[in-house]
Amino acid sequence: MLLASLHAFAGDMEKNREREAARAVMMRAVPALAGTPEKLNLEIIEKENGHDVFETKSSGEVLTIRGSSGTALCRGFYDFLKKNHMGMVSWDNKDIRWPEQLPDTALRRIVSPFRHHYYFNVVTYGYTMPYWTWERWEREIDWMALHGINMPLALVATEGIAVRVWKQLGLTEKEIQEFYTGPAHLPWQRMGNIVNHDGTLPASWHKDQIALQHRILHRMKSLGMTPVCPAFSGFVPQGIRRLYPEVKLHRLGWGGWPQKKHAHLLSPEEPLFLKIGNLYMKEWQKEFGKNTYFLADSFNEMELPVNQGNAEARDNMLSSLGEQIYRSISSNNPDAVWVMQGWMFGYQRNIWNADTLKALLSKVPDNKMLLLDLAADYNKTFWRNGMNWDVFKGFFNKPWVYSVVPNMGGKCAMTGVLDFYANGHLEALNSSSKGRLAGMGMAPEGIENNDVIYELVTDAAWRNHQEDVEQYLENYCRARYGNYPDTLKEAWGLLRRTAYSNLKDHPRFNWQMKPGTRSCSVNVSEDFLRGLALFVNTRGLEQSPLFRQDAVEMAVHYLGIRMNEAIQAALEALDEQDQENAEKCMDYFRKYALQADSLLEGHSTWRLSRWIAFARSHGASTKEKDEYEKNARRLVSRWGPPVDDYAAKIWSGLIRDYYLPRWEHFIQSRLSDKNPDMGTWEEKWVRSTGISPAHRPEDLIKACRQAVREAPPLPASLKRKAAKSVIGNWTSATVSTEWSDLEWPVSSADLEKLRGVRFVFTSGNHALEIDRVELLGNDKVLVRDQHAGLAGKPSRGIFYKLSLPKGIHANNGCSLRARVRSVGGKDSNGKLELVKE
Template identity: 40%
Template structure:
């Protein structure tokens, strides 16, 4: 008997050592992250994980001709290594490429940095439609590495929400047909998850859920290995239409969303007092944790950008709101009492009632969260630049009394729909987070972050915001931009300094809600009485900034990140010129004369070919990601059409062209021929003809081929000079 006890103890100790990796094993993880990003050059680092429960910190020093990074978390170790690369070696890691040059003699350093935040949050629900919908593990691994070195530790993931929810629906007794009718195409999953739509661009291929499960395991395993705390989707009350046949006595309410979809795609939500609400929510958490293990934070939004079901009187409405909040929380708590419910805060300052008045008054929001313990709810205050620069109202954390004692995260939404144009007030991002940190009654702010709808654009903003997550004071933007330029391009000549100043006074000094070019809108979508439908920032100062930026080409032409950024800024300048010329064509046509599109289309085709040299702004890349999910030809074609639909027609007239990508392939294959076809037949039913043309393009596989320019920087300079001189 004694020997059996000894064996049991030995086995128990061994298992415990596997479940709790040693600090030595943990310290290898940052080495692997930096190794993937910078190869053998990462061997300059020695990482040491220090166990303490303080806010995350890292310390840098030089010992025995190596960089010693000490920190109290895996993410802090990764951030510490990147901090040294940025500030001592003037290096940069970005979506479009890395600029890493380690001096032969390592620069001295002795610095300790502590973040004021418990969490640094990342992603938006819809990022997982507009950007990550069809990513494979290789692309996800790169993104997780990017997150790690930028110090982000709380990502909101889409994960295998649909696969797990399908299991629950099957166990409830719903038919495969009911389930097929419920789920949308993968690119539209975010709006399916938020109850904005059902079934749009479905059904899914049979093989989809198995692949979704496999990829989510890979994502979560890596995130957990790095000590991240991912936010997982939970059940928010949305059910298939067929639920009424199984449960005829259950109250189900139809929801409406302004996306322009057919009524058959409306979503349905269970009444808050329905026992089925909590039952399905509990089963979902149980099924998720059986597959992936225990989670800590679950997101559920029942009314994101949607009208709340009507009540007979204000008192009843407050009672019902409290009931919805209680049901969502209880559905999570009943399966995992340690978990925290997460909700997005975007809709609260955004949503207006039929009279144009703010629906989510402090009284109503407080009712919604009133039945949830303070430490079991986390609100993502997502749109601080909207409050500050666009709506020009008080920040939400002030409007809603520090969110009534619940936990909350300060965040931004720098991008809508994955749009590419340079946009956003850099000074806002560099300064206003300090206001919340210093506010006397901010209550329980636990984090900082950013929630772009689409990424791989405006990289300067995300580099700036990731730095903000590791400081509690404003950033001196003049000095920061000087460092950024040196890190990204290897130098900061006087003309580049002037160019950045001009950019700050133009496109990076203004915030546009949805920056799009006129050539990206449907030819027939121009509102009556509106002369210019373009929303990209346009000014003489911006065009001057393009010219000044290009004047640095001789000095910086060998730096590929400078070339990529030069392409982007020239493409935007040429796009504005094309917009103006297009308006002239439209005016000629509307006055009964023959319209000549040749010059406009010529400029757009140059833009398209310039972008063929850019690593991110490319339709073929988007299509390749989507097709890789298919096993057979029909599946590949389905995924491709779903991916194309999201970035073009989306779903209906109100959101058509919403995503507005300035991409190689999309311009030459979609925007250019759409305009040409529109003007081809002066007597046709143009609106319907265009809708038919768009749908045919979406369902036709493939992207036309093109050869990039041998010297895109040279062509960019010459083309811009040609049209800039004409303007001036």
């Protein structure tokens, strides 16, 4: 009797805690509520079959929200807010129009079709969140609660706990430091992609991150969320060999990184694997208390450390690894569930098939595993390789989460299929192969972009019926800005038919990529330009903070297309050694780049100054602050190398201080017949500190409209009828009479239907001799053609065949590399043309 009473008391306390935590979220979202708390009535009710539910009703000036958790209450409040066109909350911005008198509304009851509402990607902790402070985290958790997220990934302080384990084992400080990367690159260290890259982690970092994680977990759990926390995935410092000389380690390479930065995976057959996993869980729970869900990823975009041809050995290794990871997670917590990201299930079908995945899962109890089917949008609209729940037979009775990856690298450019994000989950819900579908979520690599997609996906997760996307966009705009004028309706129609009608893997302008790149992967159609202009010139919404933010994004996309045109024309002028026109094109590029940069100074998040301020806020000394700034700069620029220009942010500061001067350096070097040596230039910028002064327009909307009005297409006199297939050239500044490798960037979009490359001699007294040509993807050779060739007089062109096997991806970039030399002297100029089917 007493025990039952205690349980009931504890349950009431938990309900009270979640209710008041939810109330606090609502007060922060709508400060006007603080003056009339009696007009907000919140009640906790039971879940329906384990799924969250909320009810809303407004009557007699009192809004009543009943929800099955703190998160469900917040979702109900936000649903009421949007349904009645009272406002919308973005990440660092919002537009709230709370009325003096609440309208009476009928009872609205919504039951989620999913148990779990998942959020985040491991790499979001690099591309967006590595240096966040508690203030920014608090806003993010509020955003999660309002959008109905109840299962966020919570990886802060992963290393702070691991360092304790390494020290208990006897590793030295040097051996530990050599294992880790700078903070912005930690996601890839956690997944075993790289080690020892761009910085170290001082003790002050671990102390601050552990304190931050306490606050994060406390707030998440106070709202009824079930966070997914880190576990041991098998990666160990190389120094472990000093302590255990006979231990078996697998060296895993990724993306062409040098061997010294390769991770070591501890063989699952080693007793040490379970020992380290146990120690990690023990230390984590000692610091943060009990948790249920723990993430461990061991083969992100990597080959298996076993002969693929030996199916028995391969499957034995995988089943052993799965068993050991689960045992290490559950040894100190029998209720623990292993969570695993499933990006590789669609990305590496050459490795992951029904047999290999079944082997990995075979020794893990069904109810102790949760698979994140990370990228259903890629399966459906980009790879078109079938849905994973069909290919993997409902994931072999393991619970799983339907998820999408609406962003790569935190890139800002618009992309994605709105109709799919609205209704794609219905295919999973209604599939005969859905098995134990348990949740829906999204795993963007970076956030604070493409707001419409995040609203669409989080709303869809609370719905099990078809959505009319045209009607949805009207409701979206009325909630977001307060109205839906005809010009805005027409603009959204155009945006939906262009940029938001297809998914670009890595949407980047050419000026965001390695200098010399010509093509881009952003929609540059006339209809898209018209949609952007119509949006910016919509009247009557100027007072909305979210309209001002979105108008800046639209205007900058417009200018970005003009910048793209100018760069393309400048490179075409270079092909013909036309210095005058190349310089004129660069004048246009500079004008539009500085305009775009100025507009972005008025954006709430798209600013390099904000990114660097977050990084420097963590340093305990000037030296540490400079190191953190360097690491933050590297991630949004060089990244590696060998990974280059992956994050591709459209940010103020980054445009005026990096993209613009980088291209000017490249073009001027080429005009002066010099090798631009971009690597040295880029590294100098990465290691610099501070940002140049900026100008923000007083009237943002006026400035946006003026910028669009004064950015017509490039004059016809500067455009040439150059083949769109040209990807680069060679000049006397880049070739030598000795054999050397030249490399040119290639857009991943160019891989489709690729047949080969043609070297076309254009001028000079000396021919170019070619030994071999290679196409590289993720810094690995995808295909090679080796034979002697000569581009020059009288033979002006030579062809190299590059037929790609199906299913090839270049997620981290691709390029063309040729071994060449000039014959008899360096006076040789020419261009390279891709040849497609």
